[in-house]
Amino acid sequence: MSAPRTLFEKIWNAHVVAPETADTPAVLYIDLHLVHEVTSPQAFDELRARGLKLRRADRTLATLDHSTPTLPAGADGERPYATAQAKAQVSQLETNCREFGVELHGWDSADRGIVHVIGPELGATRPGMTIVCGDSHTSTHGAFGALAFGIGTTEVGHVMATQCLLQRKPKTLAIHVDGQLPAGVGAKDLILHIIGQIGINGGTGHVIEYRGAAIEALSMEQRMTVCNMSIEAGARAGLIAPDDTTFDWLKGRPRAPKGAAWDAAVDAWRALRSDDGARYDREVRIDARAVKPTVTYGTHPGMAIAMDAPVPAARNAIEQRALDYMHSTAGQPMQGMPVDVVFVGSCTNSRLSDLREAAHVLRGRRVAEGVRMLVVPGSEAVRRDAEREGLHDVFTAAGAEWRVPGCSMCIAMNGDLAQPGQLVVSTSNRNFEGRQGKGARTVLASPATAAASAVAGKIADPREYLTEVAA
Amino acid sequence: MQPITRIHSRTAVLADENIDTDRIIPARFLTTTTREGLGKLCFNDWRYQADGSDNPAFPLNQPAAGGCAILVAGRNFGCGSSREHAPWALLDYGIKAVLCSEIADIFRGNALKNGLLAIIIDEAEHRWLLDHPGTELAIDVREQAIELPDGGRIRFELEPFARHCLLNGVDQLGFLQQHADAIEAFEARVEKAA
Ligand code: SF4
Numbered sequence: 001m002s003a004p005r006t007l008f009e010k011i012w013n014a015h016v017v018a019p020e021t022a023d024t025p026a027v028l029y030i031d032l033h034l035v036h037e038v039t040s041p042q043a044f045d046e047l048r049a050r051g052l053k054l055r056r057a058d059r060t061l062a063t064l065d066h067s068t069p070t071l072p073a074g075a076d077g078e079r080p081y082a083t084a085q086a087k088a089q090v091s092q093l094e095t096n097c098r099e100f101g102v103e104l105h106g107w108d109s110a111d112r113g114i115v116h117v118i119g120p121e122l123g124a125t126r127p128g129m130t131i132v133c134g135d136s137h138t139s140t141h142g143a144f145g146a147l148a149f150g151i152g153t154t155e156v157g158h159v160m161a162t163q164c165l166l167q168r169k170p171k172t173l174a175i176h177v178d179g180q181l182p183a184g185v186g187a188k189d190l191i192l193h194i195i196g197q198i199g200i201n202g203g204t205g206h207v208i209e210y211r212g213a214a215i216e217a218l219s220m221e222q223r224m225t226v227c228n229m230s231i232e233a234g235a236r237a238g239l240i241a242p243d244d245t246t247f248d249w250l251k252g253r254p255r256a257p258k259g260a261a262w263d264a265a266v267d268a269w270r271a272l273r274s275d276d277g278a279r280y281d282r283e284v285r286i287d288a289r290a291v292k293p294t295v296t297y298g299t300h301p302g303m304a305i306a307m308d309a310p311v312p313a314a315r316n317a318i319e320q321r322a323l324d325y326m327h328s329t330a331g332q333p334m335q336g337m338p339v340d341v342v343f344v345g346s347c348t349n350s351r352l353s354d355l356r357e358a359a360h361v362l363r364g365r366r367v368a369e370g371v372r373m374l375v376v377p378g379s380e381a382v383r384r385d386a387e388r389e390g391l392h393d394v395f396t397a398a399g400a401e402w403r404v405p406g407c408s409m410c411i412a413m414n415g416d417l418a419q420p421g422q423l424v425v426s427t428s429n430r431n432f433e434g435r436q437g438k439g440a441r442t443v444l445a446s447p448a449t450a451a452a453s454a455v456a457g458k459i460a461d462p463r464e465y466l467t468e469v470a471a
Numbered sequence: 472m473q474p475i476t477r478i479h480s481r482t483a484v485l486a487d488e489n490i491d492t493d494r495i496i497p498a499r500f501l502t503t504t505t506r507e508g509l510g511k512l513c514f515n516d517w518r519y520q521a522d523g524s525d526n527p528a529f530p531l532n533q534p535a536a537g538g539c540a541i542l543v544a545g546r547n548f549g550c551g552s553s554r555e556h557a558p559w560a561l562l563d564y565g566i567k568a569v570l571c572s573e574i575a576d577i578f579r580g581n582a583l584k585n586g587l588l589a590i591i592i593d594e595a596e597h598r599w600l601l602d603h604p605g606t607e608l609a610i611d612v613r614e615q616a617i618e619l620p621d622g623g624r625i626r627f628e629l630e631p632f633a634r635h636c637l638l639n640g641v642d643q644l645g646f647l648q649q650h651a652d653a654i655e656a657f658e659a660r661v662e663k664a665a
Contacts, residue, residue: 017657018650024632027650029657039554041504050644067502085502092504136553136577150553152581153506154643162647164654168630170576200489201547201573234550236576300489300550318488318545413498432493432551434516 004275007241008172008207011147011272015130017164025166031129033159034115035062035102037093038413039134043157044096055163057101061124064090064106065114067414070376070403079107082415100160113379113405116140116347120224121381123253127242127269132159137347137429138237139230143223144250145242145272147207150231170236171281173206174274177214179289184463186357187222188349188427188446190214191229192294194286196304203235206281209274210240214288220249221353228348229429232301241273293461295334296431296444298322303431307335307449307459325433326441327423334443334459340422342373342400342454343436344447346410349427350378352385354447358427359394361451361465366398368457373400374416376408400454412436425453474640475586476612478567483531483539484604490544491551492578496560498552509556510563535605540567543600547571549578549589558582558589568610570617572597583633584643588612590627612637 005013012028020026033056040062047054054060067086073079081087097104105112111122116137119125125141131148132138134156141148151165158165175198181190195202208230210223218226223240230238247266250256257265292306299322305311313330314320323330327337344350344358355377367373375395377383383405386392392402408416410428412435418424420439427450431442445453448462455465500512518529525532531539542561548571549557558581561569568588582589588610592600600606609618612634617625629637636643 017653022631023635024646025630027647027653029654029661038501042506042555045505046644082499083502089502089504134553134555136551150577152553152555152577152584154555154581154584158644158647161644162650162654163658164647164650166632166643166647200550201575204547204573204576234547234575300491318486321487411498413501430491430493430551432491434497435493438497438516 004277004279006172006274006278006280007145007209007239007272008147011128011130012169014128015147020168025168027164028167029130029164030132030159031059032119032124032131033060033163034119034131034133034135034138035060035156036065036115036133036135037089038066039153040096040156041089041092042153043134043160044100046157047100047160052161054100054102054160057103059163060102060160061119061122062093062097062102062104063112063115063118064093065405066407066411068406069414070406070408070416072404080415082413086414110380113381114347114350114407116228117350117378117382120144121253121379123250123256126250126256126265127246127272132165136231137228139235140224140228140347142227142230142238143220143240144246145239145269147237147239149237171206173203173208173235174280174283175208175210175286176283177210177212177286177288179287180214180217181288181291184448184466185291185293186446186448187218187225189291189294190288191226192296192301192304192444193291195229195233195301196294197286198233198284200232200300200302201234203230203233206235207237207239208233208235209280210238211274215240216243219353220245221351224351225348229301232429242269293446293449293463295449295459296442297326297328297334299325299431299433301429301431301444304444305334307461308333335461337423337443337459339371339425339453339458341418341424342367342371342450343376343409343424343426343428344450345374345376345378345408346428347378347407348429349447350376350382352382354427355382355386355391358447358451359391361448361455361462362398362400363394365455367400367454371454371457373398373454374403374409375400376403377405379405409436425450425459472586472636472640472642475588475637478540478588478610480540480567480608481538482541482543482570482600482604482606482608483536484543484601485530486545486601488545489547489550492549492554492557493551495549495557496554501554501556503556506556506559508563509560510565513560513564538565540565541608541610542566542569543597543604544569544571545601547573547575549582550575553577553581555581555585558585558587562587570597570600583637586637588637590617590629592617592625592627596625
């Protein structure tokens, strides 16, 4: 019998084309390459310059999401791009995909959306695969038990030309999440709590496997929220072993296997879990019962605490600068801090369940005077489903803006941004200085917290609103 | 890529911890479709004042930092996104090496592929370099050593393949392409099984 192996090792071993040696990294095969407009143009140019073909167009899937406006086209059919350069970047991807034969979910596609939202929706993301994209939040796809990680543009070119990457085997970190999350506390609170515990470099050099009762109880969309933010702990990838939750979610999706092939696939996928006794390089335990609605108080995702807990005192000048930038005060909780903008969206929290969570709080209520709220669905499919349920009516009746899918204020490169000094409660994944606009202050939170804060006009505990509705 | 064997320069220091890729190059500049000319945008929101003039408080705007090609940065440099625009911008700005006690994985890989020496050093040595901007250093890639003005040496780890590529100007894509037969065989085996 072979030695017990981790989920990560099983996937890794199945994709080694040439093993690593002391002198050279492994050649690792990539099953799926996701492409978007921002990190691909220089790679396509490199192929052209070298006279190379795209090796496997059938393993490549492209979408438009980062630079795209989230307001619809005007009467003249013109889309309101932030800059001519943004428009040129999008049209360059359209040209590149045509020339190299890549399937592009562009403006005319019914499935366009944020790259990490549409991969799973289309069933292109499946257990056991290796998936890469020129985008660090590729870790999202690990929720399906796929080894998925972000790469730079040079590597985008490598995958285009050879369908392979040169990789050293990363280390493994098991995060066991025991117990169950309390009512009104969700996946976003959990992952912010985890990063607050292990730090933004707590996962550097590692692939994280999330395990334990609390993880098994999460829905597929919640698992994606957790894996999405693995990179914010410095990890290359996050993984969750696939189970019936995974299979039920995938079944019937356009690119999922059908009929007997489906049954065979599920049989194979059931073996994708860490064997008993498998060794990780590191292990961490987290108690789910201790997690509360969690927000960030500083300028990186590791500066996260329960919203009713006092902001910790700065340990050095750098942390003090972060508190000053945020206008956070040591000893005071974040709860109650006045809010200017609320953003519900991004590949962390823009799926149907996220929008339902926000709508649940907003139903029959209004966004506070002076607060601007933007709701940006992750994909056209999410938009359709949400509109079918009437969620868009809930948002607009509350005074929020209902937009067209895209990354929007997560990265603020499409014109959707906050003004200097404004405080944004955001369901996205990065609260770096200036991420949502120069001088903008970002507080990361769950969709429920974002919605509650929009209604209150200040950072607010969503549980107060959820109980009211239930009563 | 040009071979890189040795870099000689005074150091400039950015002591902040967790300098993320959004600070190295803000996302709104990522609509570019080339890799050239990003140096003028490097550290944009930190480096310039609202009117576009240089921010005197930005350490790399100090006269003493002029011409420095070695950056000593606070812990966990390059965290955040996978944008290769970050090393492109640093290189175009004139930075040839970054020394730090911790460097984010994706940034480090991207940097080395572009000939930007992203080097991890021990905490004590890192501390000392943070406290001593303007130190004359020579970085020797072959020896994997940083030479100090007093004759001392700081050894550093470098992944052997990255070192080989730097020293010989090896094109990694070319190296991957040499595996064409193995890749084809792998595809044949896996796709037949499926
Ligand atoms: S939503 Fe944000 S994190 Fe996700 S892919 Fe877009 S820019 Fe990146």
